[in-house]
Amino acid sequence: MGMQRSSARRRWRAVTAPAVFLVLALAAGAPVAAAPAPPGAPAPPTPGSDGLGDPYYPKDGNGGYDALHYDVAIDYDPPSRRLTGKTTITAKATQDLSAFNLDFAGPPVKAVTVNGVTARFARQGEHELVVTPAAALPLNQQFTVVVDYQGTAQNTQGNGWTISPSGGAFAAGEPHSATTWYPLNDTPLDKVTFTVRATVPTGWGVVSNGIQTSDTPAGSGKHTVVWEHKNPIIGYLTTIGIDKFKPLTQRRSDGTPLLSYFAPGAENKQSLERRLPQVLDVVEQVYGKYPFESGGGLYVSTNLNFALETQTRPIYAPWVDLNTVVHEQGHQWWGNAVSIKQWKDICINECFASYTADFLWPEKAGNQNPDQIYRNALAAADRANVWRTPLYDPGRGNEFTVVYTRGPLFLHALRRYVGDNVFYPALKDFLAKYKYANASIPDFREFVQSRTTKNLTGFFNAWLNGRQRPADEYLFPGSLSAGPRSMQEEQLPGEWANWPLGQGDRKGRR
Numbered sequence: 001m002g003m004q005r006s007s008a009r010r011r012w013r014a015v016t017a018p019a020v021f022l023v024l025a026l027a028a029g030a031p032v033a034a035a036p037a038p039p040g041a042p043a044p045p046t047p048g049s050d051g052l053g054d055p056y057y058p059k060d061g062n063g064g065y066d067a068l069h070y071d072v073a074i075d076y077d078p079p080s081r082r083l084t085g086k087t088t089i090t091a092k093a094t095q096d097l098s099a100f101n102l103d104f105a106g107p108p109v110k111a112v113t114v115n116g117v118t119a120r121f122a123r124q125g126e127h128e129l130v131v132t133p134a135a136a137l138p139l140n141q142q143f144t145v146v147v148d149y150q151g152t153a154q155n156t157q158g159n160g161w162t163i164s165p166s167g168g169a170f171a172a173g174e175p176h177s178a179t180t181w182y183p184l185n186d187t188p189l190d191k192v193t194f195t196v197r198a199t200v201p202t203g204w205g206v207v208s209n210g211i212q213t214s215d216t217p218a219g220s221g222k223h224t225v226v227w228e229h230k231n232p233i234i235g236y237l238t239t240i241g242i243d244k245f246k247p248l249t250q251r252r253s254d255g256t257p258l259l260s261y262f263a264p265g266a267e268n269k270q271s272l273e274r275r276l277p278q279v280l281d282v283v284e285q286v287y288g289k290y291p292f293e294s295g296g297g298l299y300v301s302t303n304l305n306f307a308l309e310t311q312t313r314p315i316y317a318p319w320v321d322l323n324t325v326v327h328e329q330g331h332q333w334w335g336n337a338v339s340i341k342q343w344k345d346i347c348i349n350e351c352f353a354s355y356t357a358d359f360l361w362p363e364k365a366g367n368q369n370p371d372q373i374y375r376n377a378l379a380a381a382d383r384a385n386v387w388r389t390p391l392y393d394p395g396r397g398n399e400f401t402v403v404y405t406r407g408p409l410f411l412h413a414l415r416r417y418v419g420d421n422v423f424y425p426a427l428k429d430f431l432a433k434y435k436y437a438n439a440s441i442p443d444f445r446e447f448v449q450s451r452t453t454k455n456l457t458g459f460f461n462a463w464l465n466g467r468q469r470p471a472d473e474y475l476f477p478g479s480l481s482a483g484p485r486s487m488q489e490e491q492l493p494g495e496w497a498n499w500p501l502g503q504g505d506r507k508g509r510r
């Protein structure tokens, strides 16, 4: 800390150099004019931006720094829902910073320090916590922010902190969740490592991302459980669960621990979760090595209308089936290891997770014909209204719609359009190139195009950007051209009724 301050002083000293020159000039008897600001002099430090300008969620994330690690220490009392938090954020300034924002919508903030010195703070808008450190932070300076907060946790019912039927709690929501229980840079663009230290009454368990590293008595009928995740992660993929869990520990053949937890009432899902080693083996064969230090699942009894691919430990509501598990595990590659740049890129997550569960799994684990799966789904596609919304940039609020239907159809058509010998290596290499980083749909288009001499512009435009059923040349490429092109379409009573593929992360797709 002391070293950081002295380096700050060194940097600002540069501003005074022209004054030294001025004194020397005076001493030499030279005529003196009013000194203009010398060219090239550093600009004074300025506040970081309060958002990163995502077209759907412009205030998400913040400018001026790069977060490196979140250490979230909370004390939670399930009966009273009393949440006391102390979150430590390690970050690096990406500009000369006079103030910066965190994203936080949780309990009242009691104090903020920067590098151990009390900082001013103010809460603004939906989730802005504006922090003004006592001393400006120079470019490239690493710094530490500690935020203390305390209050009654709100039940967001699937938009973050959520109260369980047992009286426990967990955090789940997309795109926003983390801000309900700790302050952070809440953007897919800023990946961090993550530690949770949760103190809860004896008898309550704690689950989070990564690996549990300790469980120690904390006095007065409490214990503190620490979870650490050493792979890069973003806000909505972090989670915590506090409940009277039943654990299931499995191991992959390479030794990777698979740590799964079942809330009271969800214990009957253990047989489903025992499929996890096989699921990961099959998916890994297609996409390359499983990207994280551990895996597993968190099965809750809350009747959420979604499942979520929280990193290493997806969250499943009571309606979960094997299709859901494969979908959420597919996300560990698509969405988690490789994350979107902006929310309009959501197809990077959902089209691939759905293709994994709806096509690859039945094909590779169930010996089904993927072309037949495609034809069945396509027969329902017009009635299911999958063409009116584009896969790329579907619009705010439409992120979780056609990515589950048109999305997997798009990828199967792409596979037949370019051929398996282009398709599979392209997916693997794309995942390797963007592992632990971010990629957009334009990045994906460009990458696949670079792997084939075939011009993919028309195909991609029709499937990703078009607002109508693609032309037959894009709907029935390769082996798909051999089957019937006109289909008997049954009258479907509701938009999603009889949709033959999986429900994605969303309950009620069939």
Ligand SMILES: [Zn+2]
Residues within 6 Å of the ligand: 309, 327, 331, 349, 350, 353, 504, 505
């Ligand atoms: Zn999904």
